Amino acid sequence: MKALVKAKPEEGLWMEHHPVPEIGPDDVLIRIHKTGICGTDIHIWNWDEWAAKTVPVPLITGHEFAGEIVELGKNVEGLTIGQRCSGEGHLIGKTSRQSRAGKFHLDPATRGIGVNEQGAFAEYLRLPAFNVVPLPDEISDDIGAILDPLGNAVHTALSFDLVGEDVLVTGAGPIGIMAAAVARHVGARHVVITDVNPDRLALAGRVADVRPVNVLEEELSDVIESFKMKQGFDVGLEMSGNQAALDQMVEALVMGGRIALLGIPPGKSPVDWSRIVFKAITIKGVYGREIFETWYKMIAMLQNGLDVSGVITHRFHVDDFREGFAAMKSGSSGKVVLDWG
Ligand code: NAD
Ligand code: ZN
DSSP: OEEEEEOSSSSOOEEEEOOOOOOOTTEEEEEEEEEEEOHHHHHHHHTOHHHHHHOOSSEEOOOEEEEEEEEEOTTOOSOOTTOEEEEOOEEOOSOSHHHHTTOGGGOTTOEEBTTTBOOSSBSEEEEEGGGEEEOOTTSOHHHHTTHHHHHHHHHHHTTSOOTTOOEEEEOOSHHHHHHHHHHHHTTOSOEEEEESOHHHHHHHHHHSSOEEEETTTOOHHHHHHHTTOSSOEEEEEEOSOOHHHHHHHHHHEEEEEEEEEOOOOSSOOOOOHHHHHHTTOEEEEOOSOOTTHHHHHHHHHHHTTOOOGGGEEEEEEGGGHHHHHHHHHTSOOOEEEEEOO
């Protein structure tokens, strides 16, 4: 089968032929239809410090996918050949305290497909049946291929009650834009999204009913005033990993405000803790998706009018993967989807 492989410990990915994976009794074999390129895949392409210490070589990359089941392990029940699906790319252990309590997404032994284990940028993927998420007919393969990052957005946005709240999203990358759309969908009052990249802000305005703010040109305090908010935002969703964005968020929040942090800073980043203490702010770190509650909620919202399709800005056949990665690396794209058909 064709597979997009980190074949050498240097910059790039290579299209190679690999054997179709053999499945175990509890696995399924999935024929891949579409895949999404993630920021993580760019780190792996670039072979930065994180990738070099994390990713074994050779490895089939990729973790955002939609496809169909073509083979079932002998113990697998409740799934069928030909069924369309996506799936959770975090492979978890079942013995930790967290897993045994049903908090699967907090299992410390989690391993990621396309990062630690063979991934989804291939014609076929082996996946534990446990990880499969069937796709209803009304969810397209394109959307199926971006459920992983949409799940990050949903997990973060649903961290706090947003009904009637004023919400600040920092970072209008694909995940920030989808989180803003989710905040709007679940009933937030004002939703403001910040960035420093005009292309990303324009995309945010097209995809979601939100107020884009370029923090290089506008002060958040003026935005707060223009919306006639009394003190500031009730909830912050940090989606940039940028130190300045987090500082601005803390400033722009009400007393007792709540922050969900998804963005990953590049290294240690200093925080003004006394400001957080005196504002009595609650901070929650967010990792991955809740398995499988986030999947359940996001599919239900997609069936109930949540539309994030505009966040996909580029589609390529996988033979043109270099163009797809170039679009992602430009920093101005939304999601880039590769077609394996
Ligand atoms: P992205 O890099 O595409 O988007 C980040 C955006 O932040 C960019 O558009 C950038 O211009 C913007 N930005 C930079 N400085 C800013 C500032 N001062 N104010 C506001 N915006 C600023 O990332 P993405 O793919 O959308 O992912 C969002 C973040 O979530 C990333 O940091 C990513 O590493 C992280 N992430 C975390 C998890 C997790 O499980 N915790 C999972 C996936 C992604
Ligand atoms: Zn991803």
